[in-house]
Amino acid sequence: MNRRFVFAASAALVFSSFAVVSPTARAQDAAVAAPAPSASAPEAIPVSVVRAQFAVRVESGKPIGDASELRAGQMVTYWVEVNSPKAATTVTLVWKADGVEAARQSLDVGRAPAWRTWGQFPIRKAKVVEVQVLDATGAELRTDSMTVLTGESGGTDGGVAVR
DSSP states (O other): OOHHHHHHHHHHHHHHTOOOOOHHHHHHHHHHHSOOHHHHSOOOOOOEEEEEEEESEEETTEEESOGGGOOTTSEEEEEEEEEEOSSOEEEEEEEEETTEEEEEEEEEEOSEEEEEEEEEEEOTTOSEEEEEEEOTTSOEEEEEEEEEEOSSSSGGGSEEEEO
16 A cells, blocks of 8 residues: 555544534533533532530540640540431541631541541640531531630639630
8 A cells, every 4th residue: 555545544534533613513512511510519428416525535435534624735635426327428627726727637437327536636825726527528517616724723723614
């Protein structure tokens, strides 16, 4: 076979797949081909917070200690029990210190009516620590905050007041 013929035949095959389309037709085709936004968006997994609290630590999956025992410079634990009846998912703890976002923790949640999980955060010099619990889509499920009191001893003149 002649090389010119092979090249011409190959070029004809390549260029035959292109078509000239008006801009209006392209926009109409794109509108028809685009899936509806709700069809392509992932379905949110229903999840809710059953219980949640600040604690000193967690032992055997249960919150231990009153958060009022904590002082600036210590670690605070936020324990949360989540209801996720349909499927496994994640929740995010958004930690704020004195109103400024300081950390995010993504926690795995299994398919269960009472899945227990927790996160920890160093109080440092914060006067107020806030935790927002978000579902996998970013929707807020719950918010809790605690005020860190200054002082050397526990009780009313020191520690943490949870609101």
